[in-house]
Amino acid sequence: MTEQYYFDHAASAPRRDEVTEAMAPWQHGVVGNPSGSHRAARDARRAVEEARDVVADFVGAKPGGVIFTAGGTESCHLAIVGVTNHHRRTSAHSEIVISKIEHHAVADAAEMMARDYDDVSVRYVDVDADGVVDLDSLHELVNANTALVSVMAVNNETGIRQPLDGVNAIAKSVVTGGVTTHTDAVAAAPWLSLSTITATSDMISICAHKLGGPVNAGALVLRGDVVLDAVTPGGGQERGRRGGTVDVAAVVGLATALRVAKDELSEVTDRVLDYQYKLTAALSFLPGCAITAPSASRVPGTVHVTFEGLASDELLFLLDQEGVCASAAASCSSGAATQSHVLEAMGVSPERARGSVRFSMGAETTDRDVDALIGILSEVVYRLRADA
Amino acid sequence: MSGGVDSSVAAGLLIEQGHEVVGATLKLWGGVSDSGCCSVADVDDARRVAQTLGIDHHVFNYSEEFERHVVTPFVNGHLAGASPNPCIECNRHIKFELLFERALRLGFDAVATGHHAQVVSRDGSHYLVRGADDQKDQSYVLGYLREAQLAMLLLPIGHLKKSDVRDHAERLGLRTWDKPDSQDVCFIEASKGREVFLRQRATLTSATIVDALSGDELGISPAAELMTVGQRRGVLPGRDGEKRYVSRVDLVAKRVEVGRLDEILISSLDLDEASLTFSHTALGDGHTVLAQCSAHGRVQLATLRHDERWWLELHAPSRPVAAGQSVVLYSVDEPTIVEGAAIVSIS
Numbered sequence: 001m002t003e004q005y006y007f008d009h010a011a012s013a014p015r016r017d018e019v020t021e022a023m024a025p026w027q028h029g030v031v032g033n034p035s036g037s038h039r040a041a042r043d044a045r046r047a048v049e050e051a052r053d054v055v056a057d058f059v060g061a062k063p064g065g066v067i068f069t070a071g072g073t074e075s076c077h078l079a080i081v082g083v084t085n086h087h088r089r090t091s092a093h094s095e096i097v098i099s100k101i102e103h104h105a106v107a108d109a110a111e112m113m114a115r116d117y118d119d120v121s122v123r124y125v126d127v128d129a130d131g132v133v134d135l136d137s138l139h140e141l142v143n144a145n146t147a148l149v150s151v152m153a154v155n156n157e158t159g160i161r162q163p164l165d166g167v168n169a170i171a172k173s174v175v176t177g178g179v180t181t182h183t184d185a186v187a188a189a190p191w192l193s194l195s196t197i198t199a200t201s202d203m204i205s206i207c208a209h210k211l212g213g214p215v216n217a218g219a220l221v222l223r224g225d226v227v228l229d230a231v232t233p234g235g236g237q238e239r240g241r242r243g244g245t246v247d248v249a250a251v252v253g254l255a256t257a258l259r260v261a262k263d264e265l266s267e268v269t270d271r272v273l274d275y276q277y278k279l280t281a282a283l284s285f286l287p288g289c290a291i292t293a294p295s296a297s298r299v300p301g302t303v304h305v306t307f308e309g310l311a312s313d314e315l316l317f318l319l320d321q322e323g324v325c326a327s328a329a330a331s332c333s334s335g336a337a338t339q340s341h342v343l344e345a346m347g348v349s350p351e352r353a354r355g356s357v358r359f360s361m362g363a364e365t366t367d368r369d370v371d372a373l374i375g376i377l378s379e380v381v382y383r384l385r386a387d388a
Numbered sequence: 389m390s391g392g393v394d395s396s397v398a399a400g401l402l403i404e405q406g407h408e409v410v411g412a413t414l415k416l417w418g419g420v421s422d423s424g425c426c427s428v429a430d431v432d433d434a435r436r437v438a439q440t441l442g443i444d445h446h447v448f449n450y451s452e453e454f455e456r457h458v459v460t461p462f463v464n465g466h467l468a469g470a471s472p473n474p475c476i477e478c479n480r481h482i483k484f485e486l487l488f489e490r491a492l493r494l495g496f497d498a499v500a501t502g503h504h505a506q507v508v509s510r511d512g513s514h515y516l517v518r519g520a521d522d523q524k525d526q527s528y529v530l531g532y533l534r535e536a537q538l539a540m541l542l543l544p545i546g547h548l549k550k551s552d553v554r555d556h557a558e559r560l561g562l563r564t565w566d567k568p569d570s571q572d573v574c575f576i577e578a579s580k581g582r583e584v585f586l587r588q589r590a591t592l593t594s595a596t597i598v599d600a601l602s603g604d605e606l607g608i609s610p611a612a613e614l615m616t617v618g619q620r621r622g623v624l625p626g627r628d629g630e631k632r633y634v635s636r637v638d639l640v641a642k643r644v645e646v647g648r649l650d651e652i653l654i655s656s657l658d659l660d661e662a663s664l665t666f667s668h669t670a671l672g673d674g675h676t677v678l679a680q681c682s683a684h685g686r687v688q689l690a691t692l693r694h695d696e697r698w699w700l701e702l703h704a705p706s707r708p709v710a711a712g713q714s715v716v717l718y719s720v721d722e723p724t725i726v727e728g729a730a731i732v733s734i735s
Contacts, residue, residue: 311490313446313448313449313490314490314493314494317446317494318494318495320444321495336415336431336447336448336449336451337449338415338449338451339452350452383493384493
């Protein structure tokens with residue numbers, strides 16, 4: 001068995017020991033239903049509310065705005081569908097404005113609404129060649145019919161940051177009363193202070209497993225007085241906004257992951273930023289390798305590149321053989337690498353996009369991992385080039 | 389690994405023979421599909437079989453190339469009055485070209501598939517031979533393979549009957565053991581058929597069906613592109629009560645001519661020179677072969693002719709073969725051995 005070098009934190013980060021330990025008491029024996037009234041239920045409820053406080057603090061919102069969900073996709077779905085459905089009741093037409101580089105959790109929810117209801121349509125905000133949302137394009141799209149604007153905080157494929165303050169300023173100023181805004185902060189949460197960067201957003205989606213927490217754990221956090229329709233009202237939990245028994249272990253895991261990430265943020269950022277510089281510099285010497293949007297502002301953990309004339313399928317296969325776990329970032333339900341809508345929106349040619357690979361790092365990444373990756377990748381690229 | 393039983397067992401048998409095996413599934417078609425190797429369910433089956441066998445499994449996306457080399461030519465062929473065989477084009481361009489090249493680049497020594505055909509090595513040369521199961525023989529769709537490809541091709545189930553393949557699958561505990569065989573073109577939904585598919589991509593021609601002998605109009609074909617010379621389906625009998633067969637399709641004049649079987653028989657087939665492939669040694673003018681013109685069609689004796697063009701002189705009159713179809717040439721001396729293949733050109 002070859003040694004493993006894990007460069008796919010953006011897909012799922014290694015589970016933190018602190019998380020596993022914090023979740024353990026809630027994964028065996030009696031675990032009360034937090035909605036109940038007896039001792040076991042109260043214990044569970046306390047754990048849930050403590051977790052809610054942690055999440056609220058992490059995002060810089062009030063605990064009452066935290067809706068626990070089963071992950072980032074559900075959070076985004078609830079934001080898009082819940083707000084649009086609410087908007088439809090008072091408006092003849094509802095337009096959902098999203099960027100062209102949103103994760104499918106957002107884009108598919110919006111497109112589902114447009115497909116199912118004639119009075120709903122989706123408008124797409126352009127991005128520039130650096131993969132950054134074009135605020136002029138957004139400005140043209142927002143109007144009195146806009147139900148909500150959803151622009152991600154950090155793109156999950158490229159790691160590139162988005163101008164949320166600009167997005168929110170436009171959404172709030174173009175139309176009287178302002179338009180509700182949502183941001184998918186799943187890719188941002190491990191790296192940026194959400195209480196700062198999403199301070200002007202109305203709704204923020206996060207999930208746990210990108211920070212070493214469990215999958216199937218996330219939250220949609222509302223600021224102020226955003227109103228939405230529940231997608232699953234049954235049971236009335238989460239103040240009627242998300243029915244279903246709250247998974248105590250999951251929310252404890254989410255809160256623990258957020259707390260640990262916050263405590264370590266500055267140390268991890270400093271270290272991983274060094275790795276990013278090192279990896280970027282090394283990769284830029286490889287033949288035909290281009291760093292995606294090299295001058296755009298990005299999170300420390302992601303290095304996205306394209307290799308001219310090579311196929312990411314082949315690169316990833318050979319990397320996998322040598323123990324490197326990385327991904328092409330865009331994949332379809334079959335698991336096959338697929339043309340990335342993000343790169344397409346950025347104007348990257350399909351030929352170039354075919355050779356795209358994302359290396360993503362996190363707290364567990366070491367200098368040794370990075371050195372190993374650089375060595376293995378050079379070998380693999382030269383080997384494929386020699387055969388081409 | 390398509391997710392079907394044949395490739396599942398092929399992988400299992402190779403492992404038992406001591407090979408180091410990695411499973412690969414080709415993602416070829418992005419659209420709606422209910423059969424073949426492209427649906428998520430099929431990929432899931434292939435992945436689960438690989439897990440059961442304890443081997444790595446990868447999904448390779450060739451959907452762009454499939455569109456370019458298989459689907460677009462399929463559509464354009466029909467619009468030009470030809471009937472290309474998409475399975476053959478997929479084998480030629482995707483499986484045995486792009487996948488082979490990739491396998492070499494990734495350091496593999498051989499590529500194996502679950503086709504019902506065999507590779508026989510003799511005196512340092514490799515020959516493509518019919519599969520042992522007559523009913524399932526797929527040597528026809530592999531007819532364009534050449535020595536270099538045959539030398540690195542393993543066909544682990546070609547010597548087995550289909551029922552034996554299923555027995556092996558059951559013995560190996562593979563979930564695909566009772567999965568039905570796929571029959572149709574993988575990118576066309578069986579319930580909708582070719583016409584619906586082509587209409588999504590092109591405007592089809594409505595044409596008058598005319599009896600060439602009497603000039604009588606026998607009806608209207610709503611999609612003349614789907615009428616193939618030699619076909620009887622969808623054609624009404626003539627006034628004399630005898631069956632009629634398509635003899636000519638003229639898309640420009642919007643006219644499909646039909647005739648009695650004895651009127652439409654042909655005695656030669658023109659071959660597209662660019663597509664003409666010899667498996668091993670080049671065959672020349674005067675060489676006699678057994679020609680097969682469809683996946684499970686009967687063979688007929690023919691002599692290869694090469695003057696200013698390549699063509700086949702058929703020893704007995706034959707039903708016409710649509711342009712775009714492939715004719716695979718088998719040896720007269722050893723009728724299971726493939727000697728070459730070519731696309732039938734428009735005469």
